Amino acid sequence: DTGVSQNPRHKITKRGQNVTFRCDPISEHNRLYWYRQTLGQGPEFLTYFQNEAQLEKSRLLSDRFSAERPKGSFSTLEIQRTEQGDSAMYLCASSPRDRGLPGELFFGEGSRLTVL
């Protein structure tokens, strides 16, 4: 069990640029989640995948945000035309479908985005 892996760990970009984050979940976990955490706040739910299907999206996920999980394994979160308000830590988590109970999420270390 190698844990949830996120890349890159840090990204600094200029306003208006596109950025993409990658998440590799724990291999046997079929559920994958993206959360966003801003300074001084708890994580906020963004979206959820079961296998390759994106089953739920938060209203926080504007049309500049897109998440994919093409083969039900790794996932990407892309932010287009970044804005300074997008600066945050983007957290990925995974959970098993059958063994896991609600909310037993395994989090990665996060990808920190700074938009200048």
Place this chain on the structure above:
Amino acid sequence: AQSVTQPDIHITVSEGASLELRCNYSYGATPYLFWYVQSPGQGLQLLLKYFSGDTLVQGIKGFEAEFKRSQSSFNLRKPSVHWSDAAEYFCAVGVGAGGTSYGKLTFGQGTILTVHP
């Protein structure tokens, strides 16, 4: 919609002292409640959870939490704090049973714990 309030942004305790971190939730049905810990440079780690049954739940690292429905609270406790417990602690509530909502947690703002030697 559910919500979670952690009234204390920052708590400082001496090593060996007891600890209680407060958490109040708002949710219309039976809640699923969690405490996570986040150390610097580390991912969030589940400390303990409550789904049903015994209202006093035990977790990892010597932590426990008590669910009090009448007070809508789920406070985290530890009898004797170690320096390694310094971290940020998050209380969270999960949406009720339903496959598509598993893992959709609402977190509180967090409580930063500082431990003095």
